[in-house]
Amino acid sequence: MLMSKGTGNGLQGRGRLLGARLDTLYTVFNDRKYIQFDPIKYVHRFENPAERELVGLIASSLAFGRVTQIFNAVDRLLEIVRHEPLHYILTLGRAPEADLLSFKYRFVTGRDVFRFFKVIQTVLRKHGSLDCFARQHYRPGHLLDFVEAFIASFSPVYYLIPCSLQGSPCKRLFMYFRWMVRSDNIDLGLWDFIDPAELVVPLDTHIYRVARDLGFTCRRTPSLRAALEITERLKDYSQNDPVKYDWALSHQGIIANNFSAVDALS
Numbered sequence: 001m002l003m004s005k006g007t008g009n010g011l012q013g014r015g016r017l018l019g020a021r022l023d024t025l026y027t028v029f030n031d032r033k034y035i036q037f038d039p040i041k042y043v044h045r046f047e048n049p050a051e052r053e054l055v056g057l058i059a060s061s062l063a064f065g066r067v068t069q070i071f072n073a074v075d076r077l078l079e080i081v082r083h084e085p086l087h088y089i090l091t092l093g094r095a096p097e098a099d100l101l102s103f104k105y106r107f108v109t110g111r112d113v114f115r116f117f118k119v120i121q122t123v124l125r126k127h128g129s130l131d132c133f134a135r136q137h138y139r140p141g142h143l144l145d146f147v148e149a150f151i152a153s154f155s156p157v158y159y160l161i162p163c164s165l166q167g168s169p170c171k172r173l174f175m176y177f178r179w180m181v182r183s184d185n186i187d188l189g190l191w192d193f194i195d196p197a198e199l200v201v202p203l204d205t206h207i208y209r210v211a212r213d214l215g216f217t218c219r220r221t222p223s224l225r226a227a228l229e230i231t232e233r234l235k236d237y238s239q240n241d242p243v244k245y246d247w248a249l250s251h252q253g254i255i256a257n258n259f260s261a262v263d264a265l266s
Helices: 014-029 032-037 039-045 049-061 067-080 085-090 110-127 130-137 143-153 171-181 205-214 224-234 242-258 261-265
Strands: none
Touching: 014 242, 032 039, 032 242, 039 049, 039 067, 049 067, 049 085, 049 110, 049 130, 049 171, 085 110, 110 130, 130 143, 143 171, 171 242, 205 224, 205 242, 224 242
16 A cells, blocks of 8 residues: 555554545656646746746746646746846846836736735845745744745735735745755755745645545634645655645646546646
8 A cells, every 4th residue: 555654653443544645646647747737837947046946936837727828928027038038137227118117917917916026026136046035034843934924025026926824824825835845856956945844735626625524623614724734644654755645635626627538638
């Protein structure tokens, strides 16, 4: 039977069966062929770690709505920055270029993205990289404090970064942290100074619905409390890396709802 290492929790009956199924799902979906169905694909296109961190933040911040629409938005933005986002942001002037002003994705405008880029520029000029920023603000065992520091640093930005930890599951930000912290065929493991055991599941509506069905939470909305409860339950199956299951659980729905079976197998 496939059980995650380090559980040691004495799961029995239904719990052991569920653990085996979760691990099987993880094994199946921990395959780079599925990257094409997720915004993380943009991060894998770059080699420079500083560029990967930056592209990850941009792509994850736009990751709301249908995944095909997200792809269109990120593709357009990368076209605007001429596929050199790090250089573009570091050399960004006081006013947005006309091409950036033309950007629009749902309620996010080019001016919103310009403010976002200017905050990133300030962070990069002060710290050198997002990695150095994270190292300065993160303390082992206090991931949520780091989240609050991250949010505070990006407070001038609307929509693209959550405004607080109060109530919001901060799905896109926790997804970005998953990309940066975990290391396997999908996630990049750039921030290896953060323990994956501290990560919180990026709670979207699909994961929330599955978790409710499994009895991992009884909360009526996909809130931060629900995300924390679900993460704690996932630790029953992978104590040291509970968020490893997020990719597999979410991408069953994403692929089924947005792509053809031929795409999935190609």
